[in-house]
Amino acid sequence: MASPFIDRAILQADQLLRSFSGNGPPPRRPSPAEALPSAESTDGELTVEERRHAAGLMRVNHTGEVCAQALYQGQALTARDPAVRRSMASAAREEEDHLAWCAARLKELQADPSRLNPVFYGLSFGMGVLAGVAGDRVSLGFIHATEDQVVAHLDRHRESLPAADVRSRAIVERMREDESRHGQEALEAGGSAFPEPVRRLMTAVSRLMTATAYRI
Numbered sequence: 001m002a003s004p005f006i007d008r009a010i011l012q013a014d015q016l017l018r019s020f021s022g023n024g025p026p027p028r029r030p031s032p033a034e035a036l037p038s039a040e041s042t043d044g045e046l047t048v049e050e051r052r053h054a055a056g057l058m059r060v061n062h063t064g065e066v067c068a069q070a071l072y073q074g075q076a077l078t079a080r081d082p083a084v085r086r087s088m089a090s091a092a093r094e095e096e097d098h099l100a101w102c103a104a105r106l107k108e109l110q111a112d113p114s115r116l117n118p119v120f121y122g123l124s125f126g127m128g129v130l131a132g133v134a135g136d137r138v139s140l141g142f143i144h145a146t147e148d149q150v151v152a153h154l155d156r157h158r159e160s161l162p163a164a165d166v167r168s169r170a171i172v173e174r175m176r177e178d179e180s181r182h183g184q185e186a187l188e189a190g191g192s193a194f195p196e197p198v199r200r201l202m203t204a205v206s207r208l209m210t211a212t213a214y215r216i
Contacts, residue, residue, distance in 0.1 A: 003083055014028060019128055021099035027096065027097040027101060028102040029094075029097050029163055031100075031101040031105075031171060032101070032170035032171050032173070032174040033101070033104075033105065033167035033170050033171055034167075036120045036170060037166075039108040039167060042164065042165070042166055043109070044166040046162055046164055047162075049109075050162035050165070053160070053161075053162065054109055054161055054162055054165045055106065055110075056111075056214040057157045057160060057161060057168065057214070058102055058109065058111070059106060059111060059112075059114055059213055060114075060157070060209075060210050061098075061102045061157065061171075061172065061175070062102035062103060062106060062113050062117075063113070063116070063117055063194075063209065063213040064153070064165075064209075065095055065098045066099065066113075066120060066121050066124075067120050067123075067124040067209070068092075068095040068098070068124075068150075069070075069095055069096070069099065069121070070120075070122070070123075070124035070128060071124045071125070071127060071142075071143075071146065072088050072091060072128065073092065074125040074126065074128020074129040074130075074131070075129070075131055075132040075142070075143070076089055076092070076132070077129060078128075078129050078133050078139075079132050079136055079139060080134030084139070084140065090142075094178050094182070095178075098175050098178065100175075101175075102171065105167060105171055105199075108109055108167070109114050109168075114184060114213040114216055116213065116214075116216055120133075120209060121215070127142075136190060137192045140189050140190055140191030141186070141187075141191035141192040141193060141194055142168070142194070143182065143183065143186035144184075144186040144187045144191045144193070144194075145183075145193075145202060147179045147180065148183055149202055150179045151176055151179050151180050153210060154172050154176040154179065154204065154207040155176070158172050177207070198215075
């Protein structure tokens with residue numbers, strides 16, 4: 001009989017393959033953009049440059065959700081407390097919604113996801129595993145610090161998106177609400193606050209990912 005750890009590893013591998021094959025799970029919640037006028041009517045107001053810029057930002061957000069999936073999967077795989085694993089699994093399900101919303105928006109903008117997503121996934125999964133091995137308090141603290149970074153970059157995207165791109169903005173705003181809540185819940189669950197030098201390093205890594213995914 002397989003151990004619970006092996007069972008979880010198989011499930012994570014299956015989810016990875018489905019995500020990169022384009023057959024990831026459908027979103028459990030409708031995209032915030034669905035309540036707005038169709039892409040055909042709103043995106044027609046975008047210039048070529050505005051469409052390119054919006055696509056670059058949503059590509060970054062899509063890559064960020066790929067990384068979030070990897071982090072949560074790596075941490076859940078090595079978490080000691082079953083309650084922590086359940087909490088991470090719940091947050092990961094919401095991140096799956098974000099991933100699907102961003103993928104759908106990229107298609108509307110006639111743009112592709114980042115070709116470097118498998119690399120970012122592998123790096124993020126490894127970081128998640130290491131954080132989980134370090135202990136649940138460190139792992140939860142890592143989630144809190146990561147979500148702080150995500151909220152900050154979503155704020156920048158919200159300001160940078162073209163005024164006419166209401167569909168992308170609606171998605172970004174809902175994602176921001178979820179990410180902020182995930183970070184606060186991780187802290188309240190016992191996560192340890194990360195020291196400032198570590199947070200600065202995380203910021204530098206995040207900016208490198210953002211700059212790369214925007215273009216490639």
